[in-house]
Amino acid sequence: MLIEKLPKTKILINKKRLMKHFAELSQIGLNHTTGGIDRQLGSIGDKNARIWLKRIWKNEMHLNIYIDPIANLWGSYSRHLENKPIVFGSHHDSVADGGKYDGAMGVIIAMEVIQTIKENHIIMRHPLEIVSFTGEEPNSYLVSTLGSKVLCGRLNKDDIFKLSDKNTGQLLSKTIDLLGGNSQKIDSARLDKKLMTAFLEFHIEQGRCLFNQQQSVAAVTCITGIYREIITVIGEANHAGTTHLENRKDALCAAAQLCLDIENIMNECSHLAITVGKLKVKPGAASVIPGRVILTIDMRTVYPAEKEKALVLLQKIVTKISQVRGVRIERKINLDQLEMPMDSNVINAMADAFVKNEQPVIKMVSMAGHDAANMARLTKAGMLFAQSVDGYSHCPREYTAPKDIVIAAQVYLDTLLILDKELE
Structure with a gap:
């Protein structure tokens, strides 16, 4: 335990300033309806949030600001120190009609931690770098955790130049340039594994685990793997009125059975979530029996054995439905992202900070993807969760109580101070 190495007089974050900054950022991109x-990504709200962040970071926090080629926004403090920096932050973008807390609170807490360290004249061994990542959320360019994927080398310039907005057709490269990045130099944004000491991210849980326990914070031990398939059910289009039941090869009815059986996989694999989240029916006419249905499945688990078991069950389901309903079912993998454990040093530092703040040491997995999963490819990474009331997220009902935000911010600060003293 490293608690005794911290300052004997507890350094406290500024609750009023923390909530003031959060309230201000919450007005940017607010849907008043x-x-x-x-x-x-690339919206007016995204652009205005960046303007606000840069203004606060420069004029109030007096940080050195830098926008990298993929348009991640960086602010640095005590850059002159010889040790490699500790990096922390999250993202300011949202899904459409999303919540105020997702990502944004991680940026606000990181801001408060730097301001608290500066105004208390705490001597740090490591430089501090705050980051707000570009395009963490799923978006109309069909890519998520964009900024951190580029940093760790999972996406490069060629990948970026192939992507465009599915609604407007605008190239992602142009959007990056409009946000202050430099699409021609995207490959230079990739970071070397030797450039950071650690990475720390705060996020609301987005689930019910902490709410059900009525606890404030938890340390994340692992970020889920994400596996996705595009499944095409091929039946036979025919007249809706004149085709008798025995002659039908209804792709939609077969797909409906498939959806229900896929849901049932979670009864067989208790540590796994699987969802059919998108479905397209062709030809899509009221008077025509559907001849083709295209659907997507999203499967998440931190346990590889559970994933393999689920895939075996899925193939059995596909085979049975194909035979019983006389349809053909084609499967295509479009994502197979492995689970990503968080670093034990960062987890232990959080555990010490929990004890220091009289919080129970709770550890849990994340079933949502985060930038920290990409940053873990570059350095020692960790995540701190705070309670989401009723488990709501990615919607206007998303809410984390101020008392839990304040506890999380204090734990976050103490974790950072422990890491600064512990890590070389």
Whole structure:
């Protein structure tokens, strides 16, 4: 335990300033009809949030600001120190009509931690770098955790130049340039594994685990793997009125059975989530029996054995439905992202900070993807979760109580101070 190495007089974050900054950022991209947030990648909300962040970081926090080629926004403090920096932050973008807390609170807490360290004249061994990542959320360019994927080398310039907005056709490269990045130099944004000491991210849980336990914070031990398939059910289009039951090869009915059987996989694999999230029916006419249905499945688990078991069950389901309903079912993998454990040093530092703040040491997995999973490819990475009331997220009802935000911010600060003293 490293608690005794911290300052004997406890350094406290500024609750009023923390919530003030959060309230200000929550007005940017606010949907006044629903109460949700619209700060999708490249939107007006995204651009205005960046303007606000840069203003606060420069004029109030007096940080050195840098925008990298993929348009991640960076702010540095004590850059002159010889040790490699500790990097921390999250993202400011949102899904369409999303919540105020997702990502944004991670940036706000990181800001508060730097301000607290500066105004208390705490001597740090490591430089501090705050980051707000570009395009963490799923968006109309069909890519998520964009900024951190480029940093760790999972995406390069060629990949970026192939992507465009599915609604407007605008090239992602142009959007990056409009956000202050430099699409021609995207490959230079990739970071070397030797450039950081650690990475720390705060995020609301987005689930019910902490809420059900009525606890404030938890340390994340692993970020889920994500596996996705595009499944095409091929039946036979025919007249809706004149085709008798025994002659039908209805692709939609077969797909409906498939959806229900896929849901049932979770009864066989208790540590796994699987969802059919998108479905397209062709030809899509009221008077025509559907001849083709295209659907997507999203499967998440931190346990590889559970994933393999689920895939075996899925193939059995596909085979049975094909035979019983006389349809053909084609499967295509379009994502197979492995689970990513968080670093034990960072987890232990959080555990020490929990004890220091009289919080129970709770550890849990994340079933949502995060930038920390990409940053873990570059350095020692960790995540701190705070309670989401009723488990709501990616919607206007998303909410984390101020008391839990304050506890999380204090734990975050103490974790950072422990890491600064512990890590070389």
